[in-house]
Amino acid sequence: MNSNPMYMEYVDDADPHPAPPRRGWRILGWVCIGLSAVMVVGSLTAYGLYRKAFGNIAHEDVNAQLGPNRPKKLNSAMNILLLGSDTRAGSNAKYGRSMKNEPPRSDTMILLHLSPGGGQAMGISFPRDLMVAMPSCKTKTGGSTPASSRAQINSAFTNGGAACVMKTIESISSIRIDHFMQVDFNGFKAITNAVGGVPVCLPKDVDDKQSKLKLSRGKHVIKGETALAYVRNRHGLGDGSDTDRIKRQQKFMGALANKAMSAGVLSNPAKLLQLMNATTKSLTTDKELTPQVMMKIAQGMQGMTSGKLRFVTVPSGPDPIDPNRVALTSAAQPFFASIRNDKTVPSEPKAGGPKIPPSQIRVRVYNGSGISGKAQRVAEDLESQGFQVSVGGNASATRVSRVMYGSGAVQQAQSLSALIPTKPQPAARTSGGSPGVVDLVVGNDWTTLKSAKGGIPKQAGEIKANDDICKGV
Template sequence: MYMEYVDDADPQPSSRRGWRILGWVCIGLSAVMVAGSLTAYGLYRKAFGNIAHEDVNAQLGPNRPKKLNSAMNILMLGSDTREGGNAKYGRSLKNEPPRSDTMILLHLSPGGGQAMGISFPRDLMVRMPACKSRKGTTIPAQSRAQINSSFTNGGAACVIKTIESISNIRIDHFMQVDFTGFKAITSAVGGVPVCLPKAVNDPQSKLKLGKGEHVIKGETALAYVRVRHGLGDGSDLDRIKRQQKFMGALASKAMSAGVLSNPKKLYDLMNAVTKSLTTDKELTAPVMRDIAKEMQGMTSGKLRFVTVPSGPDPLDRNRVVLNQAAEPFFAAVRNDKTVPKEPKAGEVKIPPSQIRVRVYNGSGIQGQAKRVADDLESQGFHVTVGGNAPSTTATKVLYGSGADQQALSLAGLIPSKPQPAARTKGATPGVVDLVVGGDWTKLNNAGGGIPKQQGEIRANDDICKE
C-alpha cells in the first residue's frame, strides 16, 4: 500500500518516484560495522554470502580525485528496484529502471574517532558528467541535471562520478539497498525510538501516532519516515531532517550493548541488511573487518548527520543548488586528517569554516598569494585573493572590526606566529587580512576533523530535541 503514494506532497511523473528512506538502512549495517568487535565481524562473515557485488571501478576509469587522507568514504544508495521480492511494491513500475532518492556519503574519519553521514537532496541541481548507461551506451555530460537522475541513468558508477565531480572527494566504496529489508532491520534492533511534537493521523501513509515518545518498527517505521503532510512544514529538506534523526536513533540502538552483546539480535540485524545489499567488488569481508577494527570503540556521539550545504535554486523554486558554504565544507572533508583536539583552557580556537580571509602577496614571489589561498581553502577557510601588497619579510595578520578572535586563530596556524593587529586602513569588518611575507613556509594543519555544521544531528541527541 505504501508504493501507491510514493511522493504524496508534490505528485511527480513516474520517472521521479522512489523511496528516499532506502539508503538510510545502509547505516544500520555501518553502525554495527564501525562499532562492532571481531565478534560482529564473525557474524557478518556468515551473512556475507547474501551480498551482491558490482564492478564499478572499470566504469569509473583513472581520472578520479586524489586521496588526500586515510579517511574512508562510502556512498550509500537506496534503490526502488522491483526485481525479486520487491515486485509487490508497485507492480506498474516493474519494467522501469530503478531510481534512487537517497544518496548519503558516509565519511569515516582517520583513526576511527568519528563518522559523518552527508545527505545529498534528491532535488539538488548539479553538473552531470558523461556516464555509461545501464545498456552500455554513453550519456553525454549535462550542465544542469537533478542529481537523483544519475542513478537512473547509469547506476552506482554514475552517482559516484557525479558526486566526485562536484565535491572532488574520492569515494572508496558504495553500498546499495532495496526497500524489502527496511522493516526487517527496524524489527531486528527491537524498534527505533522517535518523538512526535504533535499527534499525527495521515490517511495517505496510514501513520497514526499520538504526541510524545514511541518505539516503532516495521510498517509503522516505514510510514513514519515517509509521512510529509502530517509532520513538519511539508518540505523535502524537513523530511530529510526527520530521517536523519531517525537514523541517528537507529544507529545508536544498533551500537548499543543490547544489540552488540546479543548474538541473536546481531545476527538477525546482519541478515536483514545483507539480504538487500549490493556493494562494489572491492568491499570484501577482509576490508569490512579492517574498517571494523579501525572504528572499534566509536561512540554514538561521534556519529554525525548533515545535509550538504545548499539553498533555493534561483531558476526553479522546487529545486536546490549548492551554496557558497559547500566548497569549504567539501575541502574540510577532503582534508580530514585527525580527530579535532579540544582547545585548552583559555585557548582561542575558532574553526576555519567561521573565518573569512583575504590574502595579499607581499613576498615578491609570483603566484604566492594564490598558493596560500588554495591551502587555506583546503582547510575550510572562506578565502579571497586581494592581490599584491608592499614587499615585506615578515608575514602579517591584520583584521577588521569584529575579527580579532578569528585573526588569533589564523595566526596560531602560521609557524612564524605573527601578532595580529587591527587594520587602520582598508579594513573590512569581520574579515582577516593575511599579508604573505618572504618568511612564509607553510600553513600548519588546523587540527583536522570537520567543523560543526549548521543543523547537524548526532546519533546520541535527545530524540525530542527540536
C-alpha cells in the same frame, strides 16, 4: 512537484484511491543506509561468527565505468557512498507494482566519511533535487550518456547506476570515493524488528488514514508495521518541505544507528545475527569492498561512539534558475575541502608533539569571558576535533584563559594547551577537580582553537546519532 516519470516517488497500488505520488519510500532507503553505516563501524568485527550473513551481499564491478581520471586520495580517510534504490524488482514490487518495469532511481545519496584514525564519522546527504553538472557515464549495456551542464543529481543512478553517482559526486567535490553500498527497502521491517524498535518523538497526535499511522503526541519506540507507517507518513509531520523532511530522516537514521550501536544489540549474538541478515539481504557493494575489507574498516573504528556519528546536508540553497530545485552554495567548496583534508592525530605521536590524542581527553569547559554562550561554542569546537567534552557552567570573570587538570591528567592538559593560541601553562587543580579530567576556563583573550587534525568544522543544522530525539520537536 515534478510530474515527469523520471522523478516519480512512492506509489502503492494497493491503495484503491491513490493520493498524489508520495515520498515515504525515500525514508526507507535512509533507514537501510543507516544500518549499512552501522554495519561498517561496528558489527563487522564479528566477521568470523557471522560470515554466512556476508554471503547475502551482492557485488558489482564499477572500476571500468569510472575510468582513470579520478580525484587523488589525500589521506587515510575512507569515503563510502551509500545509496538507496527504489527498485521494484522481486518482492519490492508490492511498494508500487505499476513501477515494476521502470528503471530504478536513487533519491537517497549519502557520502559516509570515516575520519582517519577512527575517531569520528560524518554522513553527508545530497538532496534529490540538487542541480549539478552531470558527467558522461557508461551504461550497463555498454553505451554512454552525454555530459550535461545542468541535471538533477538523482538521475545519475538511472543513467549509469552506482558508478555514475560516484563519478558525479567526485566531479563536483573532488573527493575520492573508495567504495559504495547500495540497498533497497525490502528489509525495512525486519531491520526495525532486529534492533528492538526505533525511538521517535511526535510533536502532536497523528491519525493518518493513508499511512495507517495512529500515534499520540510524545515519545514512542516503534517497529514493524508501525515503523513502516511512520516513515511513509507525510501528513501532519513538519512543514512538508524537502529540507524539513531530510532533517526528519537524518534524526530517524541517527536514532536507528544509536540503537543498533548500543550494547544491547552488538553484544547480543542472536540480535546481531538477525540485524546482519536483515541488512545484508538487500545490500550491494563494489567488488573491492569485501568482508575482509569491511572487517578491517570496522576494526579501525572500534571505540567510536554514536555521539561521534554526525549527519549533515551538503551546503545548498534555492536554485536561482528554478525555485523548485536546489543548488550548491558558496559554502560547498570550503566544506568539500575540509572533507578532503581531514586529518587526525597520528597513531604514533610525533616527537615533541602532544602525547594524548583528543579522543582520549575529557574536557570540562567553563565560561569566564562574560559572553553568554561562549563556553558552549568552545565546547562544540573541541567536540568537532574529537575531544570528550562537557560544559561546566560559568566561572569567575578572567581576562586570561586557563587550563587546569585533575589527578592523572597532566599530559592531557598539555595536549589541550598546545592547541590554544595563547598556550596557557597547565596547572594542577587544588580543589574541585576530577581525576582524569581537564578543566578549560575560557577568558576574554580567547580567539579560536588550533586544529589538532585538520578536522571538519561544525555545520549548521548538523545532527548527531545520540541527540535527544525530541530536540527541536
